[in-house]
Amino acid sequence: MAATSEILTAERILEATEEVLRRHGPAKATVVDVARALGVSHGSVYRHFRTKAALREAVTKRWLDRTSDALSDIVAATDRDPESRLRDWLAALFEAKRRKAGGDPELFATYMVLTAENGEAVAEHVDDLTGQLTEIVRAGVESGTFTSADPAATARAVFQATGRFHDPGYAREWEQPGVEGEFTAVVDLVVRGLRA
Amino acid sequence: MAATSEILTAERILEATEEVLRRHGPAKATVVDVARALGVSHGSVYRHFRTKAALREAVTKRWLDRTSDALSDIVAATDRDPESRLRDWLAALFEAKRRKAGGDPELFATYMVLTAENGEAVAEHVDDLTGQLTEIVRAGVESGTFTSADPAATARAVFQATGRFHDPGYAREWEQPGVEGEFTAVVDLVVRGLRA
DNA sequence: CAGCTGACAGATTTCAATATCTGTCAGCTG
DNA sequence: CAGCTGACAGATATTGAAATCTGTCAGCTG
Incomplete structure (x- = not known):
């Protein structure tokens, strides 16, 4: 997993989120999906965005x-x-x-x-x-x-x-x-x- | 029931439908509700409007x-x-x-x-x-x-x-x-x- | 020790069984 | 016999139990 070799940044999370939204649509896109796409646990995503709503807003x-x-x-x-x-x-x-x-x-x-x-x-x-x-x-x-x-x-x-x-x-x-x-x-x- | 003493017209059905929509909202308003408000069976409503959609359109x-x-x-x-x-x-x-x-x-x-x-x-x-x-x-x-x-x-x-x-x-x-x-x-x- | 993990509680969503509704029509009624 | 009824089949909606998700945090790891 090449993805895990880089530092987890807000930017990378946003890119992954866009991809997940594109794939699953707004109703089914979960934070767990985003974390999985990045090869990290969903807890790590919450380190950069306080809530799912904040992530979607960004x-x-x-x-x-x-x-x-x-x-x-x-x-x-x-x-x-x-x-x-x-x-x-x-x-x-x-x-x-x-x-x-x-x-x-x-x-x-x-x-x-x-x-x-x-x-x-x-x-x-x-x-x-x-x-x-x-x-x-x-x-x-x-x-x-x-x-x-x-x-x-x-x-x-x-x-x-x-x-x-x-x-x-x-x-x-x-x-x-x-x-x-x-x-x-x-x-x-x-x-x-x-x-x- | 004074209502049943009059002939059932499209006009009366439309009025009753508006009332039912006002009371129940668009999601819960049923043809059965309209019929009940008029004191008739729902079959009678279908005599004047072919479908529920046609009634709502009117x-x-x-x-x-x-x-x-x-x-x-x-x-x-x-x-x-x-x-x-x-x-x-x-x-x-x-x-x-x-x-x-x-x-x-x-x-x-x-x-x-x-x-x-x-x-x-x-x-x-x-x-x-x-x-x-x-x-x-x-x-x-x-x-x-x-x-x-x-x-x-x-x-x-x-x-x-x-x-x-x-x-x-x-x-x-x-x-x-x-x-x-x-x-x-x-x-x-x-x-x-x-x-x- | 900064950054990450994963188990957890409460909130939300899913799913399948159950109930209700739509539209039809044979027959009743005045 | 014109207009209405109400039982019925298939379609749609409701419900509640089970599954999943969100957000937290104590502890692991490099």
């Missing part, structure tokens, strides 16, 4: 953060004009979610369960994303393309108005014909509403 | 139609300007849903279950509502207040963009402080996007 955070990170490049491209950055950002978010949902539906369902039980982590993730949006909106206001008395509030409104294209609850509809057009229609409406 | 339709009907007055007020009719319509929809969700959470949860199992009825209801919105948008385009190449598509976009304030899935958030402001922010954004 996995959830990691997963959500991977999405936020993927979008931050668009926010950072301050040389590009805000309107197309906004459109790209929204399209990238939609595309990322849709690929996750459609590509591996079971794994996506697993993370739906995890996010449902970790409202705190999800709230942080939403704050993270609206924070990114706020930067783009603020850039737009400064360059005179957008109007907004309160960029943070406006960013939240943009995020909420496009919810149907990133909220996992709507995942079923992302595969239906015509979504692409519906997405464009909503984004156009929102961008028009933003313009100075 | 109850769901009735409930959804009551919401649509309440909004149609605003659509019909063609003497008022389209922008304020749109704002009123969206506010009335939000308010109606919020009252249902907050006023009797258990009953609302019951109808959440019913709508989840009757996608067909819900789709019709959404078509109904976007149809109403389309009329308002079209009136706005005709009077020159709004721009839209395709009022039906625009109406759908408006409906989807405001989903957070009428989709039952978000009901938990309707009670939190600040929703009122979030609602206004989204509606303002959408209305600005609509203006010519």
Whole structure:
């Protein structure tokens, strides 16, 4: 067992947990399974995570953060004009979610369960994303393309108005014909509403 | 038993079913319960509704139609300007849903279950509502207040963009402080996007 | 002695036996 | 004879006993 030759770290436990969740699903994945995958006793896992809930929350955070990170490049491209950055950002978010949902539906369902039980982590993730949006909106206001008395509030409104294209609850509809057009229609409406 | 003195109609069965659902919830409400409430045998209920699913669907339709009907007055007020009719319509929809969700959470949860199992009825209801919105948008385009190449598509976009304030899935958030402001922010954004 | 193990108590889940419900229909009733 | 009843078969839900899991901790090990 090569696994036992390395030190047991939180990171390794999280990786093993993701694997166990992928294999067994959220309902049947146990701490004992995770320990077995690592070749250690389950007591050792509890040395790094106080409870099973804490372990699942950490996995959830990691997963959500991977999405936020993927979008931050668009926010950072301050040389590009805000309107197309906004459109790209929204399209990238939609595309990322849709690929996750459609590509591996079971794994996506697993993370739906995890996010449902970790409202705190999800709230942080939403704050993270609206924070990114706020930067783009603020850039737009400064360059005179957008109007907004309160960029943070406006960013939240943009995020909420496009919810149907990133909220996992709507995942079923992302595969239906015509979504692409519906997405464009909503984004156009929102961008028009933003313009100075 | 006064009830048995009247003829058994589909209407009376629907009323009794609503009552049974209110009392027992969606999981425990049985056809036998409905029959007992009416003072008849359950075989008689099957004379009017082929299956339990059909009965539940009919109850769901009735409930959804009551919401649509309440909004149609605003659509019909063609003497008022389209922008304020749109704002009123969206506010009335939000308010109606919020009252249902907050006023009797258990009953609302019951109808959440019913709508989840009757996608067909819900789709019709959404078509109904976007149809109403389309009329308002079209009136706005005709009077020159709004721009839209395709009022039906625009109406759908408006409906989807405001989903957070009428989709039952978000009901938990309707009670939190600040929703009122979030609602206004989204509606303002959408209305600005609509203006010519 | 820092990190890990594994036995343990209480909580949770599983499973199979039991009870209830759905949908049908032959026959009753007014 | 139109409308209703209630017994019935198969499907679904409930229940409680047995199995498994979570979280702890005294003691082992390198």
